[in-house]
Amino acid sequence: MRVGILGSGLIGGKLGTIFARAGHEVVFSYARSEQKLKVLARDAKGQARAGTPREIAQEADAVLLAVHWSRIEDVLNQTGDLSGKVIVTCSLPMNDDNTELVVAHTSSGAEELAKMIPKARVVATFNTVPSEVLFGVYEAKRKASRPSQVYCGDDQRAKELAAGLIRDVGFNPVDAGPLRIARYTEPFALPVAQLAYEGKGGPELAYRFEWLRK
Amino acid sequence: MRVGILGSGLIGGKLGTIFARAGHEVVFSYARSEQKLKVLARDAKGQARAGTPREIAQEADAVLLAVHWSRIEDVLNQTGDLSGKVIVTCSLPMNDDNTELVVAHTSSGAEELAKMIPKARVVATFNTVPSEVLFGVYEAKRKASRPSQVYCGDDQRAKELAAGLIRDVGFNPVDAGPLRIARYTEPFALPVAQLAYEGKGGPELAYRFEWLRK
Numbered sequence: 001m002r003v004g005i006l007g008s009g010l011i012g013g014k015l016g017t018i019f020a021r022a023g024h025e026v027v028f029s030y031a032r033s034e035q036k037l038k039v040l041a042r043d044a045k046g047q048a049r050a051g052t053p054r055e056i057a058q059e060a061d062a063v064l065l066a067v068h069w070s071r072i073e074d075v076l077n078q079t080g081d082l083s084g085k086v087i088v089t090c091s092l093p094m095n096d097d098n099t100e101l102v103v104a105h106t107s108s109g110a111e112e113l114a115k116m117i118p119k120a121r122v123v124a125t126f127n128t129v130p131s132e133v134l135f136g137v138y139e140a141k142r143k144a145s146r147p148s149q150v151y152c153g154d155d156q157r158a159k160e161l162a163a164g165l166i167r168d169v170g171f172n173p174v175d176a177g178p179l180r181i182a183r184y185t186e187p188f189a190l191p192v193a194q195l196a197y198e199g200k201g202g203p204e205l206a207y208r209f210e211w212l213r214k
Numbered sequence: 215m216r217v218g219i220l221g222s223g224l225i226g227g228k229l230g231t232i233f234a235r236a237g238h239e240v241v242f243s244y245a246r247s248e249q250k251l252k253v254l255a256r257d258a259k260g261q262a263r264a265g266t267p268r269e270i271a272q273e274a275d276a277v278l279l280a281v282h283w284s285r286i287e288d289v290l291n292q293t294g295d296l297s298g299k300v301i302v303t304c305s306l307p308m309n310d311d312n313t314e315l316v317v318a319h320t321s322s323g324a325e326e327l328a329k330m331i332p333k334a335r336v337v338a339t340f341n342t343v344p345s346e347v348l349f350g351v352y353e354a355k356r357k358a359s360r361p362s363q364v365y366c367g368d369d370q371r372a373k374e375l376a377a378g379l380i381r382d383v384g385f386n387p388v389d390a391g392p393l394r395i396a397r398y399t400e401p402f403a404l405p406v407a408q409l410a411y412e413g414k415g416g417p418e419l420a421y422r423f424e425w426l427r428k
Contacts, residue, residue, distance in 0.1 A: 104318060104319035105315065105319035106319075133426055136426035140426065174409065177408050181408065184401040184403075184404040184405050187318075187319075187398040187399075187402070188399065191366075191391070191398050194391050194395065195388065195423065199389075201423075202427075204426040204427065205425055206423075206426065207422065209419060210361055210421065211419055212347055212354065212418040212420065
């Protein structure tokens with residue numbers, strides 16, 4: 001599968017690298033410098049290259065949106081038409097200080113994004129764990145018990161594609177329902193970040209749902 | 215410890231029963247009928263009895279608040295003064311249909327509660343898992359790997375007491391920080407409920423944070 005990365009920062013850079021190692025063709029775009037994209041592509045050691053948001057909009061089977069919330073409008077202007085595209089968003093609607101959500105309760109970043117690109121097929125995921133845990137999850141992915149990763153969306157085929165990517169990273173995909181559920185899952189990223197960055201256990205933090213059976 | 219239960223319904227009834235079995239003195243109050251309180255107290259098979267909110271306010275070392283959000287005002291009117299009391303709240307600010315949160319984003323049920331009883335010491339917990347999982351967690355509590363239970367609050371000693379109760383039930387208490395973090399943890403109860411009641415795995419659902427170490 002050809003996966004385009006819009007926003008090759010902390011999360012986008014790592015997820016793109018993992019997607020490439022898992023066998024996908026990856027195009028990194030939208031970082032501080034062209035040089036950073038090239039280094040990412042080289043270090044990914046798979047079929048990865050640097051590209052532009054516009055190329056991604058034209059060629060990718062799935063697009064990972066991993067920009068800071070303040071950059072959404074700019075990156076969408078650069079992509080052009082995203083009609084029909086599967087957009088996997090991990091972009092949380094944080095303020096510029098990264099201290100508070102600017103959208104919550106009655107909507108979510110994912111829902112607002114879907115309104116901006118109504119013909120795209122948006123799935124929200126990878127937004128409740130710190131970027132620091134991603135390589136560790138990928139390296140441990142052959143283990144029997146994988147951490148969970150919730151995802152939600154309104155397009156069933158887009159969700160299946162996203163679930164495949166979640167599995168490729170090493171998580172167990174947990175379908176949390178329609179896109180509007182993002183308004184309840186996105187806030188959870190803040191206590192997770194608190195535990196990861198302020199807690200004693202460090203940032204390599206994931207979570208797992210467990211069903212008890214008697 | 216003497217634990218008073220305000221709201222002996224699905225969650226309050228089960229947690230009170232578990233607290234009694236774990237060796238605490240439990241007073242059940244505020245259910246649909248006096249008869250229900252007596253049955254709960256009898257079936258708890260520990261030091262448990264039926265009582266009134268007012269008795270609990272006077273005698274309890276810790277108070278579990280487990281009423282529906284629409285009942286908060288009524289139950290607080292019945293308790294009288296709660297100054298200095300440790301209030302462990304699992305009451306989510308749900309609407310009457312239990313479909314949406316009525317408080318979120320800029321506040322939480324726990325923060326609103328703390329404003330109503332400013333001299334009490336409020337800790338929010340037990341609000342992100344279905345009641346159906348509680349007995350299972352208690353029965354499995356000798357196992358090495360316990361599910362997590364986040365808690366938050368502004369009073370350190372109250373939090374320590376709450377953490378003890380969380381451990382008594384069989385969870386691993388995870389300190390998520392000050393009470394305002396409840397605005398980010400309470401919403402998570404909705405996708406958890408969705409998974410528990412609409413998903414394939416059934417309602418005996420808990421979650422566990424996992425720190426990966428290389």
